[in-house]
Amino acid sequence: MDAEIKKLQEAFLDELPAKAAPLLQTYGRAYQACLAECTPDWKALEEHLHKLAGSSGTYGLNGVSKACRTLEEQIADGTVVKLNFKAAAQALQKWKKTFEAEITAAQSTNRKGQAA
Amino acid sequence: MKILLAEDDPSIQSIAMMSLSRVGGHFVTIVNDGKEALAALAKDRPDLVLLDVMMPNMNGFETCKRIKENDALKDLPVIFLSAKAQMHEVQHGMNLGAIGYILKPFDPMTLPKQIEEVLKNHAKAA
Numbered sequence: 001m002d003a004e005i006k007k008l009q010e011a012f013l014d015e016l017p018a019k020a021a022p023l024l025q026t027y028g029r030a031y032q033a034c035l036a037e038c039t040p041d042w043k044a045l046e047e048h049l050h051k052l053a054g055s056s057g058t059y060g061l062n063g064v065s066k067a068c069r070t071l072e073e074q075i076a077d078g079t080v081v082k083l084n085f086k087a088a089a090q091a092l093q094k095w096k097k098t099f100e101a102e103i104t105a106a107q108s109t110n111r112k113g114q115a116a
Numbered sequence: 117m118k119i120l121l122a123e124d125d126p127s128i129q130s131i132a133m134m135s136l137s138r139v140g141g142h143f144v145t146i147v148n149d150g151k152e153a154l155a156a157l158a159k160d161r162p163d164l165v166l167l168d169v170m171m172p173n174m175n176g177f178e179t180c181k182r183i184k185e186n187d188a189l190k191d192l193p194v195i196f197l198s199a200k201a202q203m204h205e206v207q208h209g210m211n212l213g214a215i216g217y218i219l220k221p222f223d224p225m226t227l228p229k230q231i232e233e234v235l236k237n238h239a240k241a242a
């Protein structure tokens with residue numbers, strides 16, 4: 001059973017860039033909107049974050065899940081939505097760095113595991 | 117046990133199927149949204165419906181509401197399986213008639229046991 005789960009996990013990790021792409025596209029639009037001082041589509045971003053938080057966590061990628069969950073909650077509770085555009089853009093940019101670091105870490109762990 | 121799982125994320129579908137069928141020994145049918153769930157229920161009655169909340173076309177809450185409004189289906193046990201974990205969301209799901217709310221992320225090795233516990237507790241309370 002563990003081998004089967006591991007196989008599914010490896011497949012998930014291989015597909016992670018593709019799975020993260022819609023989120024990052026929506027993030028990109030939100031970030032650009034903030035820079036242009038237009039209200040981003042927070043709902044769309046929240047939904048993408050929500051989806052990836054759930055799936056990545058279920059596949060054991062706790063860092064990726066936590067990164068998504070954090071921003072999802074900040075959107076849901078208004079923390080980031082209430083910021084002025086400049087501060088919101090900065091918050092989004094900071095989040096993206098964390099998110100990408102978690103993805104890199106997860107993939108690096110997977111490659112080490114496959115090599116072993 | 118026959119389980120109908122409504123879940124739109126293919127990654128969750130895969131691991132939930134593995135968990136419920138291989139670990140839990142259940143017979144699982146997967147649909148992609150609430151509308152497909154209702155269509156499946158019109159053809160074949162499972163023993164349990166597992167519903168994600170955020171789904172296209174018809175979300176889990178609306179699907180549960182429609183199940184509970186249908187005389188032929190209202191006694192069917194419904195459990196939500198969702199990352200929507202705010203207290204008001206969980207309460208909303210339970211108020212719609214679900215017997216349990218299992219949060220994502222879930223552990224595929226223990227999900228069948230969690231479902232068993234929910235069903236056991238529900239049977240005790242009835």
